[in-house]
Amino acid sequence: MTTRMDSKPLKIKKGQKFVDALAPGYLKDGIIAVKYQNKTVDLQMEAKENGEFTPVYLKSEDGTRILRHSSAHLLAHAITELYPSALLNAGPATDDGFFYDIEMPPVSTEQLAEIEKKMREISSRKLPITRKVLSKEQLYRMFEGNPYKIQKIRDYVPDGTSSTVYEQGNFTDFCTGPHVPSTDIIKHFRLTSIASALYKVNGEQKHLLRIYGTAFPDESSLKQYFVLKEEAQKRDHRKIGSEMDLYVFDSENAPGFPLYTPNGTIIRDKLIEYMRGLNSSNGWTEVATPHVFRDTMWKRSGHYSKYREDMYLFNLDEDGYAIKPMNCPGHILIFRRNMYSYRDLPVKLSEFGTVYRYEKSGEVGGLTRPRSFTIDDGHAFLALSQVENEIVSILKMIAETFKTLFGGLEISYELSLIDEEHPENFLVGYECADCGEKFDLRGAVDQLKCPKCGSTKLRVNLDKWNEASEALRSAISSLNLPYKETPGDAAFYGPKISVYLKDALGRKWQLSTIQLDFFMPSNFGLTYVDSSGGKSPVIMLHRAVFGSIERIMAILIENYSGKLPTWLSPYQVIVVPVSEHYADYAQGVASALKKSGLRVYLDSTSETLNKKLRLIRRFRAAYICVVGEKEQENNTVTVRSRSDTMKEMRQSEFSEAIAAEIEKRNIEQFM
């Protein structure tokens, strides 16, 4: 899809159309737009001044994006022909296709096929797609009767200026383009699904119908796309997890709550054991906190006002309680049992804490979005001067962890900051202009009031946020890690770093987070005695390396297609006798291996060898040992690895090799 074409810059004169600046016949070579002054524009556009441009080929990334955007128009065109009363909203290209949001009655999958058919028909009409410049007034007139378009014209086209529409046959859409020059360029596409999408028009929330599709420059990439989707489905952790017997979802009695079987529990335990070691060698101590707290604590921590909707709440006698959706306040209660001097900090508390969040019914799914999950949580209580060092140390733990779990897979970092335009979405400091009171609040600007004098004249103070952000930024850049800043994505109580992994199928998963928090410790009045004998506020740092055990398990399973590294595998060895004649020898092999600490399963059924191998396949054992006459005589085992290579070897040799592999937590097998 990202085929690089020869795209030497070409010359263009002011007022000349790009299409005319191309040598004749270029269009057939798959050029659908050009890049001029750092923007992609239509071939029919005229250059504003003398200069250079480069052709954009359909097969390039930019070209494919344009193709998809044009496909969305084609979809909209088909809809207007089939359903004249439909009101179009917007239809952009996405990373792997396109969609269009439309106000219209829901359609069935059969109707979807009809729409696709109509699209093909319109495509074959070979309609030229042309761009027209219209004034704001003309646009209003053209789209009157469509409140969605009217709103966009109002919002995006300044008074007295103009914008553009794109026309293909009798269909016109308000759009800045660019687009492919003709409908018949859109050939290799498919509509994929129907969804409903929330949209606000004139301040009112509306459910629009969203139709998804995808398009590619050629048929083979389109096919490839669906092959990859299928491959992803084959690796679905829900499917593999039930084959490997790792966990159960009981949708009647525990919707959204995973129940771990003995096999799944082994994986969990091994992950926890690994993290425990890493925690301890990095100065993290471990604590245990209860699952239920009085709501007084949640009110104080700020969770009650922000997360109440997602919390499991209940009342007993006169008191309100909540099951914990997070571990942090519990750790604060432990931290504050003492007075601390600056010499005592940082205090680093970790816990494999299971939390419960009431996810809305449409949002739960598998291990990636469960209602209960276990965080490899940790909270550091420290002084501002210690923040950067601590973050560096955590970033190193993260890098080490993912190298162990995934080898060389690519990880990337994101630094999420406050949206300075909309501080009301965050807990920020304010100062009262009237009485000078300083306080932290979160809420709509026009509802904010000074808690002391009731004045509404408040000044936002982002000092804490800026300091926090700077500490994160300088830690991440001191390690030369590639990162991207995303304003507005911060947690409501502080900025954060998120870590992403690209898996074997190229999918991006969010893993670790590090969040800085100036506010929760101040809600609980946490201070330490600084070197001058005064009280200084404690800063809190939330971190999770795995993120959640369930999520990391799901990613591991999908990435390895269930064939986990040996140290994590529930079945490290399955011993299979060729027939029952060798049951005793097999038994001996199995117990010797078990004695050396391996997780071994002996298949003692009386099936044929072929059948036994077929039936145990679903467990994705690290090694399968077949033993029969030959092995019994030679005191050997014939070992078959995950990748189906086979080798006969002495029992002791096998047992040492596998022990070393597990000890080092190798991803690769020794054979």
Next chain:
RNA sequence: GCCACUGUAGCUCAGGAGGUAGAGCAACUGAUUUGUAAUCAGUAGGUCGGGGGAUCAAAACCCUCCAGUGGCUCCA
């Protein structure tokens, strides 16, 4: 919560212009004793997601609830 699709045996699925359920695999029993992805025969297994309705009659039709899957961030 909203939209589409789905819910029949432990698993994968068939059936269905309405006449109270089928297959393969798994399980169990017996025979077979097997050399790297299906040996044979037999047995057992289901309130067709729950509830309600029209019907002489519902797994099928209608209503409703529950659950699962994919979406609901990427702006003209």
